[in-house]
Amino acid sequence: MAARIIDGKLIAEQCRELTATKAAQLKTSRGVVPHLAAILAGDDPASQVYVRNKERACAKAGLHSTLHRLPADVSQQELIALIQSLNQDPSVNGILVQLPLPRHLNTTQVLDTVHPLKDVDAFHPENVGLMLQGRPRFLPCTPAGVMQLLHSTGTPIAGKHAVIIGRSDIVGKPMAALLIQKGADATVTICHSRTPDIAAFCRQADILVAAVGIPEFVRGDWIKPDAVVIDVGINRVGERLVGDVEYAPALEKAAAITPVPGGVGPMTIAMLLQNTLKAAELQSA
Ligand code: GUN
Numbered sequence: 141m142a143a144r145i146i147d148g149k150l151i152a153e154q155c156r157e158l159t160a161t162k163a164a165q166l167k168t169s170r171g172v173v174p175h176l177a178a179i180l181a182g183d184d185p186a187s188q189v190y191v192r193n194k195e196r197a198c199a200k201a202g203l204h205s206t207l208h209r210l211p212a213d214v215s216q217q218e219l220i221a222l223i224q225s226l227n228q229d230p231s232v233n234g235i236l237v238q239l240p241l242p243r244h245l246n247t248t249q250v251l252d253t254v255h256p257l258k259d260v261d262a263f264h265p266e267n268v269g270l271m272l273q274g275r276p277r278f279l280p281c282t283p284a285g286v287m288q289l290l291h292s293t294g295t296p297i298a299g300k301h302a303v304i305i306g307r308s309d310i311v312g313k314p315m316a317a318l319l320i321q322k323g324a325d326a327t328v329t330i331c332h333s334r335t336p337d338i339a340a341f342c343r344q345a346d347i348l349v350a351a352v353g354i355p356e357f358v359r360g361d362w363i364k365p366d367a368v369v370i371d372v373g374i375n376r377v378g379e380r381l382v383g384d385v386e387y388a389p390a391l392e393k394a395a396a397i398t399p400v401p402g403g404v405g406p407m408t409i410a411m412l413l414q415n416t417l418k419a420a421e422l423q424s425a
Contacts (some may be wrong), residue, residue, distance in 0.1 A: 142391050143390070143391050143392070143393070143396050143397045144395065144397075145396075145397060145399055146289050146293060146370075146398045146399075146403060147402070148285075148398055149402045151289060151407065151410075152406035152407050152409065152410040153406075153410075155288065155411070155413075155414065156413060157201075159201045159410070159414050159417050160200070160201040160202050163201060164202060166417070166421060166424070172233075172424045173203065173420075174203045174233050174234070174416045174417050174420035175204040175205070175231055175234070175416075176203060176204070176234040176235075176412070176416045177206050177234065177235050177236070178191050178194060178205065178207050178237075178238060179208045179210065179219070179223070179226075179235070179236065179237045179238065180209050180238045181211075181212065181242055181245070182211070182212035182214075182241075182242045183212060184240070186376075187238045187239075187240075190238060193409060194236070194409055197409045197410070197412075197413055198413065198416070203413060206232075208222060210222070212242050214242070214245075216245055219241075219245060220249070220250065223235060223250065223253045223254055224253065227258060232258065233260075233419040233423055234258055234260035234412075234415065234416040234419045235255070235260070237251060237254065251263045251264065252264065252265065256277070257419065257422055257423060258419055258423075259278060260278060260416050261278075262277075262278040262280040262281070262314070262415065263310075268280075268309075268314070271317060271318075272317050274321050274322060277418075278418060279318070279411065279414075279415070280314040281408045281409075281412045281415065282310060282351075282372060282404060282411075283311060283314045283317075283318050284414075285404055285407025286315060286372070286404060286407070287319075288410075288411075289407060290368060290370070293368055293396045297324050298326070300326050300327070300347050301326070301328075301329065301344055301346050302319045302326040302327065302328050302346065302349065303328075303329045303330075303348050303349070304331065304349045305331045305338060305342070305349070305350050305351060305358065305384070306349075306350070306351035306352045306353070306372075307330055308351065311349075311372055312351055313330075316328045319347075329341055329344075329345075338362075342358060342362035342364070343364055344364065345363075345364055345367055346367055347367065347368045347370070348364075348368070348369045348370065348385075349370045349372060350369070350370070350385050351372035351384065352373065352384050353373055354373070354375070354384060355373070355383075355384070356382055356386040356387075357384045357385075358384055358385040358386060359389070360386045360390050360392070365393055366393075366394070366395040367394050367395065368394065369394045369396070370398050371384055371385040371387075371397070371398050371399075371404065372384065373385070373400065374400060374405060382400060383398075383399075383400030383403075385397070
């Protein structure tokens with residue numbers, strides 16, 4: 141039987157509506173409209189699309205957003221100075237530095253400059269540490285979105301073997317942390333570029349999270365029958381967007397699967413809005 145398609149767009153809309161309701165309440169109770177400041181350095185076409193989608197989503201949820209565009213040759217000092225001024229600005233609740241940054245910039249130093257209470261991407265070491273210890277301030281957007289999608293399937297996560305492909309700081313590592321935390325209780329394997337026979341691990345995955353950034357890396361015959369498959373990849377192949385999973389054969393084997401586009405992508409933005417609201421709540425408490 142073909143898998144259930146997990147409708148990330150619909151679930152993201154429901155999350156956004158909840159954020160909109162809470163944002164309206166915050167405005168009534170404390171006179172605060174959550175404000176996200178996004179920084180886009182350079183003119184990477186994919187980043188321009190992501191940032192535009194984030195701005196649109198803010199507007200739909202009644203959040204304020206501003207975009208700071210910087211030239212591709214911006215210096216490290218100029219970028220750091222902008223972040224410092226946004227840190228100091230009481231009208232700004234959340235700061236997002238769109239990645240990837242131009243290659244000459246030191247990404248770690250840039251992200252470490254964002255004030256931890258305004259770090260709505262949850263990239264700052266303080267927020268990563270809090271999340272790892274199971275007392276999160278902000279949840280990392282893509283992994284938090286994946287958790288919501290998993291919950292939406294109604295399939296219990298506890299005791300399941302979750303296999304994550306990819307060990308990035310943005311997805312793979314925090315994804316593992318959320319899946320093993322108390323309450324989620326999965327058993328987690330992380331595969332990466334030095335893992336021999338990734339297919340063998342995938343075949344044991346009750347939950348498979350693909351975050352490698354290689355089009356259709358996960359073949360249909362790697363999917364365990366009735367697995368839940370979450371495809372984090374968004375790869376442009378000619379005119380088409382494809383995920384990290386070979387979709388059509390995976391659809392035949394899995395119990396549930398996310399499409400690309402319309403799966404994880406919209407959830408990442410929904411979680412960003414949720415974090416921006418939380419930042420505004422924390423700062424106005
Ligand atoms: N580039 C790709 N994913 C992300 C993300 O989640 N946050 C930011 N800031 N940049 C990204």
